[in-house]
């Protein structure tokens with residue numbers, strides 16, 4: 542237990558540390574698998590807790606066609622169903638949630654302040670579980686045509702591209718999975734990759750190569766996405782011979798990985814070179830006391846649903862310990 | 872007009888926000904919903920590529936579209952830029 546030096550001068554620590562009623566023990570930022578599991582544990586531990594999610598509960602799981610490697614579902618389970626179950630389970634313990642975007646987080650007098658749309662909440666501790674977002678190509682036309690033929694989620698948007706020629710940009714597992722999934726709707730799918738070999742696992746590569754509707758554009762990068770109201774194609778450069786061609790596509794699906802959602806936390810906690818939050822493996826403590834990180838948002842080796850829920854549970858365990866040490870629990 | 876489908880998670884977030892909004896602007900703005908599963912042709916005709924997509928019509932003509940969930944404040948601001956609410 543740490544020494545509490547000054548408090549004895551003005552009164553008992555208990556009185557000093559009594560929280561105003563509108564202060565929370567814990568705010569969880571993000572309602573993906575990590576955040577919802579943290580919410581479940583925290584609500585079950587009767588903490589005064591609030592979870593804030595800007596979109597739909599479930600995070601990236603919602604964009605997954607089928608989760609095949611989460612225990613308890615030997616047949617696999619559609620991502621949206623799993624997301625629903627996570628949410629129901631957390632709510633079953635009375636977890637309170639807010640559908641809002643966290644805009645700013647800072648610290649003042651040992652408390653953490655979390656700014657939402659038009660008000661600010663105060664909490665003794667935080668769990669940062671904001672996950673990651675799809676990486677963008679960063680080329681002209683991409684932002685303007687997002688949702689207008691440019692997509693980062695085949696499961697979400699694929700059905701709107703029936704009978705069309707589609708491009709999938711990337712060379713990893715998810716690029717190949719998305720390409721195979723899109724063959725259900727598309728006439729043809731072209732995988733555009735900047736190298737001449739895929740990074741995807743051999744099984745997936747094999748499936749793609751053998752699929753009659755899947756073809757490849759190797760050593761190729763996209764320079765621009767073309768179209769006014771709707772995407773109509775790409776300007777593609779061949780890295781071997783330098784030639785630039787315009788190729789028509791009804792839809793362009795970009796799957797070149799994810800980047801951590803940590804812009805908000807710069808200056809609050811230590812980030813690594815990739816922008817992931819650095820957290821202690823044993824406790825998930827970040828560089829700021831009382832702030833813990835869970836799930837894809839932190840520096841870790843394996844980013845999966847199973848590891849995200851593990852983080853959520855561990856983070857709450859650490860929060861409880863932190864609040865106890867500060868004598869903030871009844 | 873809210874283009875949505877039952878399998879779309881974000882659409883489920885949008886629905887109650889739009890309901891509140893509809894009650895607020897009753898008599899001035901009509902809020903309608905279109906299920907893209909049941910009306911695939913209409914969705915295609917409007918070039919819907921992702922849902923939820925909100926299209927704002929004025930005098931029968933499209934004036935703007937919003938792709939992705941519009942939270943309450945955002946929705947009011949977006950509509951307010953075109954129509955007095």
Ligand SMILES: Cc1cc2nc3c(=O)[nH]c(=O)nc-3n(C[C@H](O)[C@H](O)[C@H](O)COP(=O)(O)OP(=O)(O)OC[C@H]3O[C@@H](n4cnc5c(N)ncnc54)[C@H](O)[C@@H]3O)c2cc1C
Pocket residue numbers: 570571572573574575576593594595596597598599600601602604605606607608609610611641642643644670671672673674715802805835836837838844845846847849
């Ligand atoms: C296409 C695809 C397929 C996958 N398939 C599998 C699979 O088969 N098996 C598997 O185990 N894993 C799979 N994964 C990985 C898995 O989905 C992730 O590891 C997991 O979702 C991480 O959970 P998380 O809670 O850390 O983050 P996320 O799922 O990213 O959730 C973070 C949440 O935080 C919210 N948020 C972010 N910023 C803010 C803010 N400022 N204010 C409020 N809320 C905010 C986001 O909206 C989001 O809902 C897949 C991922 C993708 C993209």
